[in-house]
Amino acid sequence: MAAFRLPRVEDFSHRLRGPQVTSRVGVWLGVAFGVCFLTGLWSHVQQTTPGWLTIAPSPAWLYRATQGIHIITGTAAVPLLLIKLWSVFPLFFRRPPRAPSRALLVDTLERLSIGVLIAAAIFQLTTGLLNVVQWYPWEFSFRATHYAVAWVAIGALLLHIAVKLPIISSALRGDIDAPVDPETRMPDDDAVRDDDVVPVDGEDADAMVSRRDLVRATGVASLLAMVLTAGQTVPWLRNVSFLAVRSGEGPQGVPINRTAREAGIPEDISGWTLELVWDGTSVSLSRAQLEALPQSDHTLPIACVEGWSASALWSGIPVHDLAAIVGAPQGCVARVQSLQTRGAFGSSELPEQFVADERTLLALTINGETLSADHGFPSRIIAPNRPGVRQTKWVNRMEFVV
Ligand SMILES: Nc1nc2c(c(=O)[nH]1)N[C@H]1C(S)=C(S)[C@@H](COP(=O)(O)O)O[C@H]1N2
Numbered sequence: 001m002a003a004f005r006l007p008r009v010e011d012f013s014h015r016l017r018g019p020q021v022t023s024r025v026g027v028w029l030g031v032a033f034g035v036c037f038l039t040g041l042w043s044h045v046q047q048t049t050p051g052w053l054t055i056a057p058s059p060a061w062l063y064r065a066t067q068g069i070h071i072i073t074g075t076a077a078v079p080l081l082l083i084k085l086w087s088v089f090p091l092f093f094r095r096p097p098r099a100p101s102r103a104l105l106v107d108t109l110e111r112l113s114i115g116v117l118i119a120a121a122i123f124q125l126t127t128g129l130l131n132v133v134q135w136y137p138w139e140f141s142f143r144a145t146h147y148a149v150a151w152v153a154i155g156a157l158l159l160h161i162a163v164k165l166p167i168i169s170s171a172l173r174g175d176i177d178a179p180v181d182p183e184t185r186m187p188d189d190d191a192v193r194d195d196d197v198v199p200v201d202g203e204d205a206d207a208m209v210s211r212r213d214l215v216r217a218t219g220v221a222s223l224l225a226m227v228l229t230a231g232q233t234v235p236w237l238r239n240v241s242f243l244a245v246r247s248g249e250g251p252q253g254v255p256i257n258r259t260a261r262e263a264g265i266p267e268d269i270s271g272w273t274l275e276l277v278w279d280g281t282s283v284s285l286s287r288a289q290l291e292a293l294p295q296s297d298h299t300l301p302i303a304c305v306e307g308w309s310a311s312a313l314w315s316g317i318p319v320h321d322l323a324a325i326v327g328a329p330q331g332c333v334a335r336v337q338s339l340q341t342r343g344a345f346g347s348s349e350l351p352e353q354f355v356a357d358e359r360t361l362l363a364l365t366i367n368g369e370t371l372s373a374d375h376g377f378p379s380r381i382i383a384p385n386r387p388g389v390r391q392t393k394w395v396n397r398m399e400f401v402v
């Protein structure tokens with residue numbers, strides 16, 4: 001039996017590997033990660049808005065678009081990352097310089113930075129996908145961790161691009177199917193190309209696949225990953241998105257993220273009232289009293305941070321009319337509370353520009369029907385350009401503060 005030997009770069013001499021594939025797939029992966037990072041940053045800002053920034057309620061569909069794109073680009077990155085890792089993993093077995101030297105230091109730093117990049121990229125895509133299917137097999141806070149690691153990933157990515165720029169630009173300019181020197185990773189445009197040797201039918205048929213074919217197939221896989229899932233946010237793709245976690249449809253025309261039972265909403269809420277509070281004044285209204293107030297209709301989307309979204313026709317009372325009932329002034333914010341007894345997202349705060357917007361409703365109906373228990377009966381918030389997690393259901397108290 002042969003003694004165990006650590007593999008060497010030359011042991012993995014697949015003809016299709018080479019910087020031409022790595023850099024072409026890498027460009028698309030870089031674009032996907034860049035867009036995913038920026039839209040993710042935007043989502044973070046929409047959920048934790050710094051004091052110096054005011055987020056406008058218009059356009060109403062903005063968060064729907066940015067978060068849809070965030071999930072779509074993250075999904076598109078999965079096949080790209082897999083092929084890119086396949087195209088470079090033999091380099092992992094390249095032996096570092098033996099003697100302590102500058103070269104060894106550079107080699108070690110490069111391995112470290114690439115290790116960080118790969119770990120962060122895999123972590124982001126895995127946690128993101130698991131969040132889409134709402135499975136949390138971990139203890140840490142998804143949002144805080146996904147956000148922090150995003151900075152690590154983008155930093156390591158920029159460093160990686162800077163270090164590899166010479167190899168990227170030569171690989172992109174040269175012949176995609178030129179043979180590659182396994183040690184230097186430089187394409188050799190003058191060497192005899194192995195696809196100049198025409199394979200005999202049936203003898204070496206797989207030699208017919210060129211690097212160009214591989215890059216194209218990777219692009220198709222990435223496109224498929226997008227098209228097969230994007231229907232959860234792009235209505236006209238609904239019928240082809242077989243792999244989407246949510247269909248974009250559901251009871252009363254909108255999916256449900258957390259049911260009334262999961263949120264621990266009491267079974268009997270017949271004595272429910274809405275309490276409005278401003279500066280020591282408090283008014284309680286029954287659902288019948290709310291129905292007797294002037295109602296407004298608006299078509300607005302629910303845009304979940306998990307990437308699904310759906311538009312519906314809502315009707316209810318503008319929140320600024322409710323503020324006026326207790327005499328709260330222009331420029332107040334609304335602290336919204338719900339009947340929820342279990343889990344997160346049971347309360348939210350509407351900044352002043354959302355309270356002032358006439359489309360921000362305490363909704364009583366959805367698509368012409370009384371809200372079902374799972375959509376937030378007796379009343380819920382629906383506001384334009386808001387992350388789904390802030391569209392609080394089962395509202396029973398709103399306090400206005402300046
Ligand atoms: N009280 C309460 N409101 C909530 C939630 C919740 O868990 N509790 N989930 C939010 C999330 S994450 C989304 S995406 C929307 C979904 O609303 P829907 O179930 O009516 O589609 O409700 C939001 N409102």
Ligand SMILES: [Mo]
Nearest residue numbers: 304305388389
């Ligand atoms: Mo959500």
